[in-house]
Amino acid sequence: MDAWTPTYGAGLLAAAVLLPFVAMLLGLALGGRWMQRVVFALMPLQLAVSAAIAWFWLRGDTLVYLLGGWAPPLGIALRADGAAVAMLLAVAVVVCGIGLYARADFGTPPEARESRAAFGYWLLLLAVWGALNLVFVSGDLFTLYVALELLTFAGVPLVCLAGSGETLRAALRYLLFALCGSVLYLLGAVLLYGGYGTLDIPLLADAVRPEPIAWAALALMTVGLLAKTALFPLHIWLPPAHGGAPAAASAVLSALVIKGSWFLVLRLWLDVMPGVATASAAQLLAALGAAAIVVGSVVALRQQRLKLLVAYSTVAQIGYLFLLFPMAFDADGVMAWGELAQAAGLLQAIAHATAKAGMFMAAGLIYAALGHDRIDDLAGAARALPLAVAAFFIGGLALMGVLPSGAYLAKKLLLASADESGQWWWTWVLTGGAAFTAGYVVLIAARVFRRPAAPLQGVKPVSLLSQWAALGLTLASFALALAAVYGPLSDELLSKALSLKELGTMALTFAAGALLAAALSRKPLFAPQAAARGGVAMLGAAFEGGDRFVRRWPSAMLALLLIAGGCVWLLVRG
């Protein structure tokens, strides 16, 4: 079959992209409290569209939609391959979960006045949804550029919904840094067009050769996308933006918006230029990922506020998303396991999207109920808010890779590939990384389960629907992984899941996490070990200082250039 034969049911792809934008315009026209009603009407519709696209894909059809009936290279095609289908479905589920949660925060009950923040929130939620769907199904690098910009324009105002000076500053930083990334991406796309005369992904994949123009383009586009994804050390904007936004908006930003640009890196490396990318350049990406895991996790352990802890945990989790790149290459440096790496990456991304959305929502609920989210004063929260706290922990466990979560399956896939290709150092990072995640799970557990000195006073009631939405999303993290195993992936992944070795690894991870939390947290976890902490506490403070240094604007920009330069060098050297 020709790659551009429009297929039966392809209109679904156009619908998946268009419906959110149509709904947006409809909501704008009707105005006020109608915006939210439009969103809630769209949710089941979009879920059905995504499910229908997935059904076509499971049947073995790859849906292709030609805009205006023009085939590439002149026209633009929308395509739904496995990766796109998985992300479409996951995003639909996560947006619906977040929407249900946000009803309490941004709903407009009949007796209440309409507010600008609420109107803006629902509008931007739709914009994020439409832009993400376009990122997933678009088969053309320039359309992807427009989709990424839409995503940024939708994400930035979400940061400053509250309108305070601090959030406005975070939003502006985010916008300017993201714009810098998008110019670099556009420059790369322009170079590719100059070299090969097309921007269509399959056509380009056939045409690109390892030569200077492709190296320059790949390096520029990658580094531009890394800036938008906020991979360490380019996370200049992420902690203030994700930590300062309202919880319902942070969940969107952290779970979904960064996945757009990450997905595009995946597309570029594995689909567009598998012959140009080299194993050594992939090592660079994964090395940045490993640095992100260590620095993000250590700084997360040092935070005083729960929401900032979750934001720094996102910095660390973005690192995990880049560990897959070296695993796509075999021992000879040939990209032999692109599909395996892609599957692992998608599992990790979906696990993070669902779990992290749930964790931000839980943090928001705790803040709303207690009136603060200071980690040291959370004693008794578990009793006051059992559902929200449960959601937080289930999300944490899902991210740690407790079986059978998506993160567990992703880790299994990557470990197998690391063994096979002899990249033993990534085995260490993959196993050690989970201990860092365990660290902040244990830290929060030690706080919320403590008995408060005095019974908690003035705990505000929070919406039950919001609590169940948070819990439901974190549980969905496990459910989606199971669906993947019983669907497209082989179920051998779970065959040894309950063996002694696996359970032993899990126990070790928890023990290491507890040690890390005890050593690095700002206040001692248990009274007797206070004396032994001097040196380690200094180490933690040093990490914090380093993080503050790389998050200054000039150092971030220089890091951007250095990464681009390093990437080119590693691509040329082969």
Place this chain on the structure above:
Amino acid sequence: MSVEMLFALCACLLIGIGLYGLIVLPHPLRKLVAFNIMGSGVFVLFGALAKRGAAAGMLADPVPQALLITAIVVAFAATAVAVALLLRLIEATGSASLADAPASKD
């Protein structure tokens, strides 16, 4: 030197100036101008490539023009959003600094 080469060199210069500005200038408005200069450089480069006619073998390639006009609109929209945010920031805090507020001592 051919006309396309001249334009391509101009493009490199503009991109370089923009990048330098983005790195060293602290004021957000200047950063925004630098972003626009850098963007213009990319647009000029695209125009030079269109003249070379990489795809069609015609006098000039029409596709980049269609893409360019979209990219210009996107850059314009980005600038508008950034200026709006900057105005709100000045309104709310009285300064246009992007630096983090000093960490609170609690």
